[in-house]
Amino acid sequence: RVGAPATQQPGAMALAAGRRPADARALARITGTELRAIGVDQDYAPDSDVNVNPANPVIGVRSFGSDPGLVARMVTAQLGGYRSANVTATAKHFPGHGDADTDSHTSVPIIRHTRAQWESIDLPPFRAAIAAGADSIMTGHLVVPALDPSGDPATLSRPIVTGILRDRLHYQGLVITDALDMQGVRDKYGDDRVPVLALKAGVDVLLKPPAGKFATQLDAVVAAVRGGELTEDRIDRSVYRVLELKQRRGLFTDPYVDESRVGRVVGAPEHLATARRATDRTTTLVRNDPQPGGLTLPLKPGPRSVHVTGWGTSTTATLAAEIGRYGATADAHDTGLSPTPAAIASAAAAARAHDLTVVVTNRAWDTSTEKGHNGPGQADLVKALIDTGRPVVVVAVRDAYDINAFPAAPTYLATYSYTPDALRSAAATLFGANPPQGRLPVTIPVAGHPDQTLYPFGHGLRYPRG
Incomplete structure (x- = not known):
C-alpha cells in the first residue's frame, strides 16, 4: 500500500501466474528492504488464503490462487524474502479466508468446509508457513463451524487459536488479530468484550481498535486482569513474544532509519527492473x-x-x-x-x-x-x-x-x-x-x-x- 516512488510490484495472484517462487522471494525482499528503509519493520503479508471461491468479495487477487500446493510454495518463498530483508512477515488469515462469500469488513463470513476439506484446502499454506518459521500469523474474522461450533469468529475462538494453532500445529510465534474495527469481529460481542475474548483465545497483538474505542478496549483489558478473567501471566506471555521478536529484528540496538538512504533504496533502479521482469512473466x-x-x-x-x-x-x-x-x-x-x-x-x-x-x-x-x-x-x-x-x-x-x-x-x-x-x-x-x-x-x-x-x-x- 506504499505508492510510488516505492517499487510497484505484481500482486500475489499475478506472481502465482508466473509460477516462479524465486520471483516471489525476490520481490518480497525488495518490499522488505524498502519498508525497512522508511522505518516499517512488519508487513501484514503474505496472504496465505486459498481462493477457491471465484465470488470471494474480499480476497480474490490477494491470494496466490486456488491450489493449496502452489499457494504454500509462494507463501514460503515470500516469507524467506521478507526475512532476508530483516522484516517481520505475517501469514494471514488463519484458519483460511479463501472460500468466503461475504466481506469480513462488513459482516461475518461463514466458511462451511468440513474438517477434511479444511485440512486439504486451507491448512497446507499455514502448515508450510509454520514449518518455514513464520514470525507472525494473523487471524481472520470468520466463523468455521467444523473447527468451532460456537459461532465465534476465529479471532475470538480458543479452540482455533490455542487448540489448533498453538497446541496442534505447535506454533510459538506472534499471533495478531485482523483489524478490530471490522464488522466481522464486532457482530456478536460489544467492543469492550472483543479484546478480552481475543486475548483469552490466545492472540498476542490487538490490531486497530474501532475509531474512538481505544480507551474503551484498553480499560476492558485492564479490568479483565484486575477482575481475574485474564491473568498477568497471560499478558506477560504475549508481551514476551512481542519483545523477543523486536530483539530478533534488532530494534533495541538499532531502532532508527538512516534518512539519507531512503532516496537510494526506495524505488532503486535495480528494484524497478526486477519488478518489470517478474511482471512480464505473469x-x-x-x-x-x-x-x-x-x-x-x-x-x-x-x-x-x-x-x-x-x-x-x-x-x-x-x-x-x-x-x-x-x-x-x-x-x-x-x-x-x-x-x-x-x-x-x-x-x-x-x-x-x-x-x-x-x-x-x-x-x-x-x-x-x-x-x-x-x-x-x-x-x-x-x-x-x-x-x-x-x-x-x-x-x-x-x-x-x-x-x-x-x-x-x-x-x-x-x-x-x-x-x-x-x-x-x-x-x-x-x-x-x-x-x-x-x-x-x-x-x-x-x-x-x-x-x-x-x-x-x-x-x-x-x-x-x-
Whole structure:
C-alpha cells in the first residue's frame, strides 16, 4: 500500500501466474528492504488464503490462487524474502479466508468446509508457513463451524487459536488479530468484550481498535486482569513474544532509519527492473481465436487505429499510451465500473470507427444488481463491442474470472493488476514483444455453474514459435 516512488510490484495472484517462487522471494525482499528503509519493520503479508471461491468479495487477487500446493510454495518463498530483508512477515488469515462469500469488513463470513476439506484446502499454506518459521500469523474474522461450533469468529475462538494453532500445529510465534474495527469481529460481542475474548483465545497483538474505542478496549483489558478473567501471566506471555521478536529484528540496538538512504533504496533502479521482469512473466493469454479479418495475437506493430475503453480513467489512458509505442494511434474512453447504456452505446459507436478495440474489465463477473455490486454493465459493454463485428481484445486487470461473464469474447488476457508495469506488459504481449508466459493460478468456472470448468487451473496459451 506504499505508492510510488516505492517499487510497484505484481500482486500475489499475478506472481502465482508466473509460477516462479524465486520471483516471489525476490520481490518480497525488495518490499522488505524498502519498508525497512522508511522505518516499517512488519508487513501484514503474505496472504496465505486459498481462493477457491471465484465470488470471494474480499480476497480474490490477494491470494496466490486456488491450489493449496502452489499457494504454500509462494507463501514460503515470500516469507524467506521478507526475512532476508530483516522484516517481520505475517501469514494471514488463519484458519483460511479463501472460500468466503461475504466481506469480513462488513459482516461475518461463514466458511462451511468440513474438517477434511479444511485440512486439504486451507491448512497446507499455514502448515508450510509454520514449518518455514513464520514470525507472525494473523487471524481472520470468520466463523468455521467444523473447527468451532460456537459461532465465534476465529479471532475470538480458543479452540482455533490455542487448540489448533498453538497446541496442534505447535506454533510459538506472534499471533495478531485482523483489524478490530471490522464488522466481522464486532457482530456478536460489544467492543469492550472483543479484546478480552481475543486475548483469552490466545492472540498476542490487538490490531486497530474501532475509531474512538481505544480507551474503551484498553480499560476492558485492564479490568479483565484486575477482575481475574485474564491473568498477568497471560499478558506477560504475549508481551514476551512481542519483545523477543523486536530483539530478533534488532530494534533495541538499532531502532532508527538512516534518512539519507531512503532516496537510494526506495524505488532503486535495480528494484524497478526486477519488478518489470517478474511482471512480464505473469501476463496470461486465456483465449486467442480468429476475429474479423483473421486477426489474432500477436499484432504486427505499425499504423492502426485502436480504441481503448472500459474501466478506469488512468488505466485506459495508460494502456492507450503503451499501445501507441507500437505505431498505433490509440485513444481512451473510460466507461466506469458500471457502464450505463448510454456509455455502452458510445463505446460501440467508437469501436465501429476503429480498426481494433481493447476493452479493460475489472471484476466484470460481479453482475449482481444488488447494492455494493458492479452489476451487468461491464459484461454488456463487452458483448456490445463484440456485436459491432469489429475486432475486440479484452484485458482483465483484476480477477481472471471476468471471461465467464462474456465467454464469447474471442481474445482475452489476464494481468491480475493495473499497475503501470502490468499495463506495459499487456501492451507488449498484444504486439508480440512480450510473449505470454502466465498460467491461470485459479480455475475459471462457467457462470452460474461453479462445478463446471470454463478454463482449468494451469491454462495459458503461447504464441507459435517463429
